[in-house]
Amino acid sequence: MEVQTPYRVTIPHSLNGPLEICADNSVVRMAVVERACAARLPDIWDTTGVYLLLDHLDAAGKWGAYVxxxxxxTLRKRLGNHLRARDHWYRALLIRRDTxxxxxxxxVxxxxxxxxxxxxEAELVRLRNGNRPQDHTxxxxxxxxxxxxxxPILGALHLIGHNLTPPVATRRSPRSRTTGSLPPYALDTPERTTRRTKKHSEVSLADLMEQGMIQPGAELVSVSRLHPAKAKLTADARIEYEGIAYSKPSSAGHAVTGYSVNGWTFWEVETPRGPRLLSALRQELERRQASS
Known part of the structure; x- marks a missing residue:
């Protein structure tokens, strides 16, 4: 049977089978496999792939993972080996190419x-890998x-209840004194803004373009590992992402992440001096204006 969602989820006729997930417009095929059923995977999973071994969520919504x-x-065989070698996981997400x-x-x-x-980098995840996997080929x-x-892979994790970050309200509570876990592009809370920023900057993308610090058609790249994205600077000083032009960097950043971010520290742009954050260019122009 097929469940109509942004992902195509195929529910097995038998509870012993994997729950298969396929995202629209993607060749990624994934399977959610309960530990008790791992030994009964079909032979289509005898292929090359990547897998995530998932731990149960704790009371705070955090969970362990092995990549x-x-x-x-050998994908099916590798999962079978982990039945014997690792006892922490209750569920696995298998990833292969469906072509x-x-x-x-x-x-891989x-x-x-x-x-x-x-x-x-994710706030809710505890990695069980001893070292970072290295492959430079x-x-x-x-x-x-x-x-x-x-x-599609990150969306599938969210779909099965394994979120990478807490809800925005939890992560950005003004009363919280613990801000070290916030990513550098997170929108400042009032408490942080009071300490760091005396006044709102009046510099815009159009100002940067007028001064020749950024050029129409320049590529903007997200600095977030959780939300990789690319956009383009339009001739009228807007950021075009997935066919939609946004007048502010933060609006374009929100379109990528789904929650509020400081777009000036979320996007970097290629310049003759190398990649630079939009915030760094804005600060440079502010210094020029202050000294003139």
Whole structure:
């Protein structure tokens, strides 16, 4: 039976089978496998892939995870090995490519490392890997095409209740004195703004363009590992992301993350001096204006 959601979820006729998830417009195929059913995976999972071993959520919504990869033809076998070698997990998320050409070894190596980085940054995740997986065999030109595999995987984790970050209200409570866990692009709370910013900056994207500090058509890249994204600066000083132009960096950042962010520290842009945060360019222009 098919459940109509942003992801196509195939529920097995038997409770012994995996719950398969496939995102629209993606060749990523995933399976949610309960530990008790791991030994009964169909042989279609004898392939190359990546897997996440998931722990139960605690009272605070935090959970442990182990990230691994499987060589050609061994994904199902790797999961079977972890039934004996690791007793912490209750559920696994398996990831393969749903085409005639499966992942090759450098792709799963890159994907394993990138997922490790994302989970290592996530507030609700405790990684069980001893060290970061290392694989440098994928050419840098091929890595950009692999970024599209990440959103379906992260969305599937959310779909099965394994969130990476707490709700915005919890993470940004004005009474909280613990701000070290906030990502650098998080929207400032009133408490933090009082300490850091004396007045609201009047510098806009149009001002930066007028001074030649950024150029129309320049590519903007998210600095967030949790929310990788690319956008473009339009000729009228707006940020175009997925076909929609936003007048403010924070609005474009919200379109990526789904929650409020400080867009000036969320986006960086390529300049003759290398990649620079929009906030750094804004501060530079403010200094110029103050000294003139």
């Amino acid at each position: 691994g990869k499987a060589a050609p033809g 005639e050409s499966p992942f090759h070894t450098s792709q 190596g890159w994907l394993e490392g990138r997922l490790y980085d994302i989970l290592a 994928m050419h840098v030109d091929d890595q950009a095409s692999m970024l599209g595999y990440l959103p």
